[in-house]
Amino acid sequence: MLQRDKGKRTPDAGNTLHKRTLRKPPTKQTFSPLRSSIRISGIYFVVGCLWILLTDRAVSAFISNSKWVTLIHMIKGWLFVSMTAALIFFLILGTVNRIKRIENKLGVAYIDKVYAHESLESAYEEIIATEDELRQQYDQLIENQRKLTESEEKMFYLAYHDVLTGLPNKMALYENGTNTILAGSDNSAALMFVDIDNFKYINDTMGHGFGDRLIAKVSDRLLSIVANKGDVYRFGGDEFIILLHSIENTEEISKVADCILASFKEPVEMDNSLLHISISIGISIYPEHGNDIMELIKRADIAMHRAKEAGKGKIVVFDHPMNDTFAERMNIEKQLYSAMARNEFELFYQPQVDLALNKVTGLEALLRWNSPELGFVSPLKFIKIAEDSHLIIPLGAWVLRTACTFLKSLHDQGLQHLTISVNISMLQLLQTDFNELVLDTLRTCGLKPDYLELEITESILVESYDHVSSRLNELRGHNIRIALDDFGTGYSSLSYLTHLPISTLKIDKSFIDSIHAGTHQTALIEQIIIIGKRMNMCVVAEGVEQTVQLEYLQEQNCDKIQGYLFSKPKSAQDVKKLLTEWENTGIGTPRDVQYGT
Numbered sequence: 004m005l006q007r008d009k010g011k012r013t014p015d016a017g018n019t020l021h022k023r024t025l026r027k028p029p030t031k032q033t034f035s036p037l038r039s040s041i042r043i044s045g046i047y048f049v050v051g052c053l054w055i056l057l058t059d060r061a062v063s064a065f066i067s068n069s070k071w072v073t074l075i076h077m078i079k080g081w082l083f084v085s086m087t088a089a090l091i092f093f094l095i096l097g098t099v100n101r102i103k104r105i106e107n108k109l110g111v112a113y114i115d116k117v118y119a120h121e122s123l124e125s126a127y128e129e130i131i132a133t134e135d136e137l138r139q140q141y142d143q144l145i146e147n148q149r150k151l152t153e154s155e156e157k158m159f160y161l162a163y164h165d166v167l168t169g170l171p172n173k174m175a176l177y178e179n180g181t182n183t184i185l186a187g188s189d190n191s192a193a194l195m196f197v198d199i200d201n202f203k204y205i206n207d208t209m210g211h212g213f214g215d216r217l218i219a220k221v222s223d224r225l226l227s228i229v230a231n232k233g234d235v236y237r238f239g240g241d242e243f244i245i246l247l248h249s250i251e252n253t254e255e256i257s258k259v260a261d262c263i264l265a266s267f268k269e270p271v272e273m274d275n276s277l278l279h280i281s282i283s284i285g286i287s288i289y290p291e292h293g294n295d296i297m298e299l300i301k302r303a304d305i306a307m308h309r310a311k312e313a314g315k316g317k318i319v320v321f322d323h324p325m326n327d328t329f330a331e332r333m334n335i336e337k338q339l340y341s342a343m344a345r346n347e348f349e350l351f352y353q354p355q356v357d358l359a360l361n362k363v364t365g366l367e368a369l370l371r372w373n374s375p376e377l378g379f380v381s382p383l384k385f386i387k388i389a390e391d392s393h394l395i396i397p398l399g400a401w402v403l404r405t406a407c408t409f410l411k412s413l414h415d416q417g418l419q420h421l422t423i424s425v426n427i428s429m430l431q432l433l434q435t436d437f438n439e440l441v442l443d444t445l446r447t448c449g450l451k452p453d454y455l456e457l458e459i460t461e462s463i464l465v466e467s468y469d470h471v472s473s474r475l476n477e478l479r480g481h482n483i484r485i486a487l488d489d490f491g492t493g494y495s496s497l498s499y500l501t502h503l504p505i506s507t508l509k510i511d512k513s514f515i516d517s518i519h520a521g522t523h524q525t526a527l528i529e530q531i532i533i534i535g536k537r538m539n540m541c542v543v544a545e546g547v548e549q550t551v552q553l554e555y556l557q558e559q560n561c562d563k564i565q566g567y568l569f570s571k572p573k574s575a576q577d578v579k580k581l582l583t584e585w586e587n588t589g590i591g592t593p594r595d596v597q598y599g600t
Contacts, residue, residue, distance in 0.1 A: 043094045047087060054083050165237040167215055168222035176236045176244055180296030183234065183248055184289050192289040193256045194296075195245040196303035197225065197263070200281045200315040202241035203393075207433045208470045213273070214241075217280070220271050228263050244300065253288070260284055260318045267316075281316035283307055292321050305329040312387070336388050338374055343398060348372055350405050351572035354582070355424070355543060355565045358557055361590060363582060365422040365456070367565060368406035369572045370398075390428055399431045400440060407448040407455065409575050414450075418582060424456040424486060432459065432471050438478055456484035456507060472503055479504035486543070490531060500538055508535040512546025515566075519551045532559045553593065568593045 058079045066072055163175040171179070184192040199205075199221060206214035218241060225235050225243060233247040245263075250256055264284065270277035285307025293299040302321040309325055310317040342348060348370060355365040372380045389395040403425050410423040431437055445452055457478065459471075475485055486507035487500075500508075514528050528544075535542035544556050547566030556564055569590065573581060585591075 039098050043091070043098070046094065047091065050090060051083070051087065054079075054086070058083075168219055168237050170222055170226075170235055170237040170243075172236065173238055176238065176246075176300075177296060180244075180246060180299075183246055184296065184299075191250045191253075191291075193247040193250055194287050194289070194299040194303045195247070195260060195263075196238075196285040196287075196300065196307040197243040197245060198283050198307050198311070199241040200283055200311065204429055204433060205278075205280075207430070217271065217273060217278070220273070221280075221282075224266055224271075225263065228266055229259065232259055238300075244303075256286060256288070257318075260286060264316070264318060283310035283315050284318045285310055286318065286320045288320070302326075308332065331384075332388060335377065335380060335385055336392055338376055339385060339389060339392065339394055342372060342374065343394075343401065345375075347374055348398070348401070349574065350402065350409065351574055352409070352578040353565050353572040354570050354578070355563045356569050356590065357563050358561060363585060363590070364420060364563070365424060366410070366578065367424040367458075367572075368402060368409075368426075370402055370426075371572075386428075390430055393430065395428045395430055396434060399428060400444075402426075403441065404444050404448070407444055407450050410454060411448050411450045413579065413582070414454075416579075416583075418586065421582075422454045422456055422484070424458050426458045426488065429460075429471075432474060438474055441478065441483065442481065452482045453484075456486050458486040458488045458509070460488050461490065476504050479506070489545075500534070500540075505538075505540060507541045507543060510542065510544045510561075512566075515544055515546045515548075515552055515556075518555045519549055525555070528556075529559055532561055535562075536560065550593065 062072055062075050062079070066075060163171060163178075165172045180194075199217070202214065202217075205217065218237075221241075222235070222237065222243070225245065229235050229245055229247075233245055236244040236246070238244045245259075247256060247259060264282065267280060267282050270279045272278075285303045285305065287293060287299045287303040287306065289299060292302045302325075305325045305328070306319040306321040308329065310319040313319065349372075351369045351371050352366040353369060354363040355367060356362070357364040370382055370386070372382075372385055374380055386395070389398055406423050406425050410421060413421055434440075441455075441457070442452075445455060459475075479485055484506040485504055486509055487505050488509045489511040490508045508531060510528060510531055514531075518525055518528070532542050541562045543563040543565065544552075544561050545565055547553055547556065547564040547568045549568065552566075553564065553568060570578075570581060
């Protein structure tokens, strides 16, 4: 394993290694130029002396003639030169060869050392490269570990917080809520279930992006009000939970709830415009209404639904009898999902009598539900639940189709002067394909648009005026009539009547009931009829049950009436029988509705 001093290289490490690898080890001396020169000179000297000495004595001993002596000395000189030349040649040759052998050995040794040095340098560079790579891998490992730590932390945050608002979410509430409440066990605690009123309509109308921004704005406003008095959680959708802990008395709870409700009387700024919204608040209190977070949430939810049923924009504190109401609501919703498939719904029809003609000229289609499990369920109970669960969309399409089919059958029997009125919920009207659905239904049933009247409520106009007005104008352009139901009970404004294609005003039963008592509300009825007449609208009074009411409405020139005085809502078969009878004999004298008999 590569050893490092704190992961840093010594600056002279490479040079030190280079010097160490080039240092030559001590070797034995095998060749000396001086010694070789002395050896060659010595041999030459010995040979020369022996030659001269021996040859001179031999010549003196055997030859006396001076000429021959001179000749022999000359020959002897040449022989000496030749022999010494040959001797020197071989001595030099041997020495040169020896030098070459030594040079070759030195060359090979040098090459080996150079190669070894290069190999060592290459190995060192590989080691340095490996060290750098290991350092990079180590640094990457540390970085990955840091990112991983940040990613565990991020996942933990996302698991317990809402991405849109940054508030603690439902999981955080479930895990921490009970502990938060119990932490202040010496005092009471409260749980508020906050829901934005009509948020589904806003979301469907303006789009989910707009709805998300609205939720974020509501979140900020709740946080600013609650501050350090408690904790705010996003429970889901348009629902928020507020936990108030260490509450000394219920007045503290009421004060916070009132502040929250009052703050939403101020509009919310959305996309450079102001949006008016309201919220409904249900409250449960620890320990009176539960000992753990789940129980408190359930009961605050029940109270919140009661606040909505009371008209929205309300505060309701849970009490135990609400459990029965909530259980009934849950049961109704459960049965609603299968009621259509089991054909449990039926349309009843209530005649509308034209006072000038004393003749039935129209019918209002009214939905009834006779459940095998629940028995007869009042529309006042199940219609609202159908809207909240969006079941009203397929159910409303079935009502429209069934009513138009029934009216076409009456036309085919000769009752061609009759019209049909069908109630439409705001959720239906906000569907982008609603107008197309209506026109397709008329074509399928073979019914002319002139004979269809769609009834809407004032709340639709108040909550979604900008979006429904264009659709209502388009429908009116196809000669479909538009009736404003329960006029005078909500947020009536003459501007709605002047700017929308309303063809019929329907006076609510609550005004009609006051006629026999001679109250000031009769003056309101007169004004409603006058307004309707001046705007060329047909005015219809609902819930007429007494002859005195009929006579008063005739005096005020009301166009049509409907109510128990003439007929209760009847099944298709029974109303067909009644219409046939009245067509032949006339309506006859109406009789007052008797109660308690």
